[in-house]
Amino acid sequence: MGPLIPNGIISMEWDSIIAxxxxxxxxxxxxxxxxxxxxxxxxxFYGYDFAVLRVFFTAAAVSVIGIYYxxxxxxxxxxxxYVHPTYxxxxxxxxxxxxxxxxxxxxxxxxxxCAVAIGKLDAWxxxxxxxxxxxxxxxLYTFFEPIYTGxxxxxxxxxxxxxxxxxxxxxxxxxxxxxxxxxxxxxxxRVKKVFY
Amino acid sequence: MVKxxxxxxxxxxxxxxxxxxxxxxxxLVLLPKHQxxxxxxxxxxxxxxxxxxxxxxxxxxxxxxINQDPSFILIDVRDSISYNNYSLPNAINIPLKKLLDxxxxxxxxxxxxxxxxxSNDNFYADQAWVLCNRLGYKNLRVLKGGMNRWFTTIIxxxxxxxxxxxEEFELYSTRKAASxxxxxxxxxxxxxxxxxxxxxPKKVITVQKKKKRAAExxx
Numbered sequence: 001m002g003p004l005i006p007n008g009i010i011s012m013e014w015d016s017i018i019a020x021x022x023x024x025x026x027x028x029x030x031x032x033x034x035x036x037x038x039x040x041x042x043x044x045f046y047g048y049d050f051a052v053l054r055v056f057f058t059a060a061a062v063s064v065i066g067i068y069y070x071x072x073x074x075x076x077x078x079x080x081x082y083v084h085p086t087y088x089x090x091x092x093x094x095x096x097x098x099x100x101x102x103x104x105x106x107x108x109x110x111x112x113x114c115a116v117a118i119g120k121l122d123a124w125x126x127x128x129x130x131x132x133x134x135x136x137x138x139x140l141y142t143f144f145e146p147i148y149t150g151x152x153x154x155x156x157x158x159x160x161x162x163x164x165x166x167x168x169x170x171x172x173x174x175x176x177x178x179x180x181x182x183x184x185x186x187x188x189x190r191v192k193k194v195f196y
Numbered sequence: 197m198v199k200x201x202x203x204x205x206x207x208x209x210x211x212x213x214x215x216x217x218x219x220x221x222x223x224l225v226l227l228p229k230h231q232x233x234x235x236x237x238x239x240x241x242x243x244x245x246x247x248x249x250x251x252x253x254x255x256x257x258x259x260x261x262i263n264q265d266p267s268f269i270l271i272d273v274r275d276s277i278s279y280n281n282y283s284l285p286n287a288i289n290i291p292l293k294k295l296l297d298x299x300x301x302x303x304x305x306x307x308x309x310x311x312x313x314x315s316n317d318n319f320y321a322d323q324a325w326v327l328c329n330r331l332g333y334k335n336l337r338v339l340k341g342g343m344n345r346w347f348t349t350i351i352x353x354x355x356x357x358x359x360x361x362x363e364e365f366e367l368y369s370t371r372k373a374a375s376x377x378x379x380x381x382x383x384x385x386x387x388x389x390x391x392x393x394x395x396x397p398k399k400v401i402t403v404q405k406k407k408k409r410a411a412e413x414x415x
Contacts (some may be wrong), residue, residue, distance in 0.1 A: 065221055072224070150324075174217055175218060178218060
């Protein structure tokens with residue numbers, strides 16, 4: 001049956017409307033769980049607040065378990081889902097830049113826009129930085145192009161590259177998640193409380 | 197008293213949630229795996245099989261070929277010997293045994309052309325039709341009566357008796373004209389048509405691969 005849009009159960013014309021609706025919900029959840037504060041986001045790196053780790057880890061694990069149950073029961077075809085293509089070195093370099101930016105600025109692109117919406121000044125500066133970065137990248141595109149489009153490995157997943165069983169990966173991933181939650185809680189209790 | 201108990205249970209809520217979480221994930225590992233059904237549902241296939249909509253007549257095909265209708269491709273499901281011996285113009289040979297080969301999927305699984313199967317009769321073509329239909333391919337047709345009917349109606353039409361309706365004669369003359377198009381030479385026109393045996397050049401049919409629209413995603 002699913003996914004709904006590629007199989008024509010919901011027509012493609014609804015794409016933008018659904019995207020806007022999901023975007024509003026996503027923004028609302030980010031803001032209401034305090035992710036528009038750079039201190040809360042940066043807390044995960046300094047060890048005083050692990051909300052980011054918990055929220056995103058829980059979201060990923062719950063959705064992957066749900067998707068695979070739906071797949072098992074035949075409501076959803078996992079093989080039809082979109083897998084982001086892998087450009088190996090582009091992803092590594094981009095990940096490093098993104099990580100440095102995250103630690104230094106205290107936002108990821110999504111949450112920075114959330115914080116812009118509620119008027120945080122640091123987020124304005126951050127988004128301005130993103131814009132400058134986008135501009136520089138566009139201007140120097142010919143220079144970056146070999147890395148940007150090179151080392152292409154297709155729409156691969158861990159199952160494709162290593163031949164792992166997805167069900168075991170999910171199980172191990174869930175255990176890692178629970179252990180990470182427990183450890184992060186222990187760390188949080190030992191680190192001095194930061195008020196913000 | 198009850199509240200106290202509830203509070204006691206709730207103090208373990210994260211542990212309980214974590215337990216549920218791991219049990220659900222472990223459930224995925226332990227569940228017995230089953231082969232997933234591919235293609236359309238059995239009920240749908242049955243209703244498709246019963247429906248005679250898939251058949252096209254030899255007259256319709258002759259009409260399409262003569263008018264150079266670009267909207268269809270002919271698939272000959274007989275073996276390659278029969279195919280090389282005689283086949284319809286521009287037909288593609290996909291023997292029934294090789295029907296599901298990856299090489300031929302682009303011809304069968306597309307939305308660009310009508311696919312018309314034929315064999316000597318329509319039995320093998322029907323089998324090919326069922327297999328492809330089961331996989332959910334679209335726009336599949338079967339030539340009713342296959343090559344045999346093609347010969348008895350188009351290539352060598354039977355002259356109707358004098359006592360039948362006028363339509364029969366019209367049909368006969370249409371078929372006769374069609375047979376001339378396909379290279380049959382009648383005695384009354386041998387004189388003027390001596391050098392008409394030029395084989396029609398094989399048309400190259402290019403099939404665009406069906407594009408699956410990839411959904412875009414990102415954070």
